[in-house]
Structures are given as structure tokens and as C-alpha cells.
Amino acid sequence: MKPLPAISLAHPAELVISLVGAVFTPWVAAGIALLIGFFASYLTALSWADLTFVLPATAFGNVIVALLSRYWLHEPISLARWAGIVLITVGVGFVAQGPSRTESPAELEAVREVIAK
């Protein structure tokens, strides 16, 4: 978005043209394609895992963003942010140790039968 000219709200017609134009610039288009990929993977994960499992696990993306900005973009990271990175990593470790989904009573029964055999 940064190389594009500043978008103004003063002229609605120009606003629409510049926003539609922005969609077709390579970086924005790549970003949109990746976001669609994210949403598709997120939905697939939700189809076989609990929301309370998927949501904390995807928060690990924040850690990746912080590490990329530190080592790729060379942005400084304060002590509070390093603490945040550690907390998220520990939290994701906690949730990943547990089961990924809540079994319904029928499913538990089926598992017990298989084990009994």
C-alpha cells in the first residue's frame, strides 16, 4: 500500500477507482490470495477441531510476525513484546498438549467398543 498515492475520502468516485486499482497491484493481490488461503485452512481446521483449540493455536501467527519483523525488517522489539512472545508460545504449547476436539458421547462409546475388541 505504501507506494500507492494517498487515498482521500474527499472525492468518492476517485476513492472507488483507487481502491479497485489497489486490488490489482501485485503486493495487494498477493496479500489477498494469501488471506484466502488462510481462511480456507482455518475453516478446514475448524471442521475437525474445536474453536477453543484452533483460536489460541492460530495466535502463534503473532509470534511469527514479531520474529519476522525483528530478523527480516530489523525492527526493534521491546522487553514487553519478548514477554508477549514467550507467553503466547507457552499458551500454544499448553493447548497443543490436549485433545484437539471434544468427543460426543456416541463417539466415545464407539472408541470404547474398538478398544474392548
Place this chain on the structure above:
Amino acid sequence: MTLAFIASMPGPTPSPLTAASMIAAVVLCSTAGEVLTAAAMKSIGDLDDIRAHSGMKGAIRAVITSPLFFAGVSFLALAFFSLLFALNHLNLSLVAPASASLTLVTNAIAGKVFLRENVDRRRWTAAVLVCIGVYLLAH
């Protein structure tokens, strides 16, 4: 970047109560959206199985023909626009960490109440740790 652009627009500073209700609107819409989407995906079933059975097109059709999924996406869109609205009046450094971290906790509660998920002590710990972590990271 877009969010920072919107946050940079000038406006009078709202009262703490108005600010809190703007953030609450973002958190509520986003929680409703997440829960409805999760309920939709659970009712559709394992997408990998559907794709193995009726191909990629079948999987896409199964998702986009689900009314629950549309309700979920509408609430997620509403959450996005209320986020933009909040950013128009409040600082990015307040709204982004507050909404991102509160959403994790409200989702843990909503997951337990509405989706009947087994939120045990392990998941509560994870939700709270990630919540504090996201707040520290985004602040």
C-alpha cells in the same frame, strides 16, 4: 497499514464509556462470527473427508451453501467494520490489543456455553496466557 491509515484520521476523543462500548461491539461481533463459523464447520463435518469423497468443488459447495456459515461470515464482516469505526475514533494502540486479547477470552466462554466444547483447565490457561501475550505484543 490500512488500519493505521484510518486510525490517523482526526476526531474528538470519546469518553471512556463510549470507547469501551466501541471495543465491546468489536469483541461481541467477532465472537458471534467465530462461534457461528465454528458451528457451521462442525455441522458440515470433516472437510478433508468431503474433499476425498466429492473433490475440491464438493467441499467448496458444502461450505458456501451452509446458512450458518453465511451468518458467521456476516458477523465477522460486521466485526471488521466496527473495528474500522472504532479505529476512526480511538488509537490503534488501544483498540488492536484490547479487541484481539479480549476476543480470545470471550471465545473460550462462548465455546463452552454455545458449542459445548470441553474447556478444561489446560484450555483456560492457554486462553489466558495467549490473551496476555497478544496484549503485550500488540501494545
